[in-house]
Amino acid sequence: MELDALTEGFTRRDWQTVTETDDPVRFAMIGLGWWTREQAMPAVAAGELCETTVLVSGDTTKAQSVAADTPTVEQTLTYDQFHDGEASDAFDAVYVATPNARHLPFVETAAELGKAILCEKPMETTVERARQMVATCETHDVPLMIAYRMHTEPAVRRARELLREGYVGEPVVVHGSMTEPILDLVPDPDQWRLDGDLSGGCAAMDLGIYPLNTARFLLEADPVAVSGTVASVEEAFADVPDEHATFQVEFPGHTTACCTASQNAHMSSHIRVTGTAGEVRVEPAFYPWDDRQLHLSHGDGEITVDFEQVDQMETEFEYFAHCVLTETDPFADGEHGLVDIKTLKAVYEAAETGRRVAVGE
């Protein structure tokens, strides 16, 4: 990579050919939790290629209150109304940000309605349900993207380019971590993330998926096997196995990734790839409100790249809308998301059995 590209062109959208449209992709936002309200909707409002026209919520009062603050919204729907296909002319795409265990039915309805689908990660709570989601979207021939916002984060894309160009040589080890005090961030002991049936798992599913998936994205490889340990110590986490999770992922060849995640720790995140010739590290990495940095070392030299931060959610929505407008296949697709579910479920099995578990077909 030219040095210029690390300074002048760092935040370029290498995927973008269309920068404006008279016909933005109209979104139905499904699930109006804090992430949708405070992260997704402002991002869509700021974007050029998309807008929010419909809100779908189990809480009509909340939906109407949010609608009142959002000039582009034309309609609010209950979950039942959405499933009944009401106002389906008012949106082109859906953003599914409900509890994990409720992703599938919304995706199924959206697919039947022929809508493009952006579904939050983890895509579902079990391998079977994730598979069903992929199959449904294939049957109805609708685009399905899993919302991995690191895929369009400039620091991660530039890191991947450096890896592709051989800057670190052959990747040898990856370290990645995402930790947060969830009960400080969302001070509700009844939140769905702590409900095993709704979340499908806690630290690994909600946070461990970041270092895992970003490692996959950077290495452009999929896991072969995992081992791991999970622990729930505090009473608030009694319904899930993993207040804390630590797992080791084997990639083809001899590359391994050490991933940690905690829902009851200081907020921190990083990912680093060390190879035969150098190292790339994104730190902070995974929280959209932290200013990301890219740290590089190779030979005797070290560089830290500071750059103008992008809104990760805006970039992600713009990318997805761009795919819809240009009729190109979005990445990550459902098959890509499914690999994370298989891997994370293998982590829970490995933790329970104390054995290395192959990540199956």
Add this chain to the structure above:
Amino acid sequence: MELDALTEGFTRRDWQTVTETDDPVRFAMIGLGWWTREQAMPAVAAGELCETTVLVSGDTTKAQSVAADTPTVEQTLTYDQFHDGEASDAFDAVYVATPNARHLPFVETAAELGKAILCEKPMETTVERARQMVATCETHDVPLMIAYRMHTEPAVRRARELLREGYVGEPVVVHGSMTEPILDLVPDPDQWRLDGDLSGGCAAMDLGIYPLNTARFLLEADPVAVSGTVASVEEAFADVPDEHATFQVEFPGHTTACCTASQNAHMSSHIRVTGTAGEVRVEPAFYPWDDRQLHLSHGDGEITVDFEQVDQMETEFEYFAHCVLTETDPFADGEHGLVDIKTLKAVYEAAETGRRVAVGE
């Protein structure tokens, strides 16, 4: 910890009461490889409390050449002469820096001669031999210290103080890594580190011991169980299982450490402890020629502490000599070193069996 102690008093030797002596501890250096010649001997020469008076080597020509450059040296000995007790009045202590598999016989002779012993890590190649070393030193009632230079590295000692004071809250996860291109550093395909019988293992034994032991030192806890993966890919590493090693260490409670090591990767090292309330990271950490930094975060704030670098080997030798002069027990003792051997051997077993392995008594 007071802020002052992070700036004004960062490099203080909190263990030191005696700063000069007319009667320095006289060392016999056993094994004159590059580490002894370029790291240990200059450190001893620079120290106030010790000096090198005897050289023990299998290569008499080399010993004489080194002796000619070292004014304090009174005597050179072959290995046989050392074992025969020749010139044993000329030294008070030994520094054992031979290949790992040869540590035990030198320690045995030194113990019989009643000398204080500083033995390089890993202390030996097998649990049995490490145990035998501990027993021998107990029988002869001589002090045995295993040479973990991170124990007297100011960044690590200050990090431990912060942990003790609760700066990070309860420790949750540790990440640590040490990687290097050994064949660039020591361009000899026949070196003992690549000989399984002489080294007892490669990346994990020689490098992985740094994040493992430093995690133990910082957490003040010993491993309960491990899982891990090792791989040797390049021909030069055919005789050892671990050109690369990745392992996960479980500590009592729910704290886990992810450790990686490679003898065929970019030179890099770090260790970080993330807890319920904050994070401490030493990076770079383990190479004496890198300028170490201590990175702290807690609440919303972050600090990077730069400090005047100390010579890690000089500090280690001074600490050991200080223990000898003040007749106090050195730490790490042999029992402490034995825990690392048990843990690392469990890592190899875990890698071979694909199972979590308890670290035994």
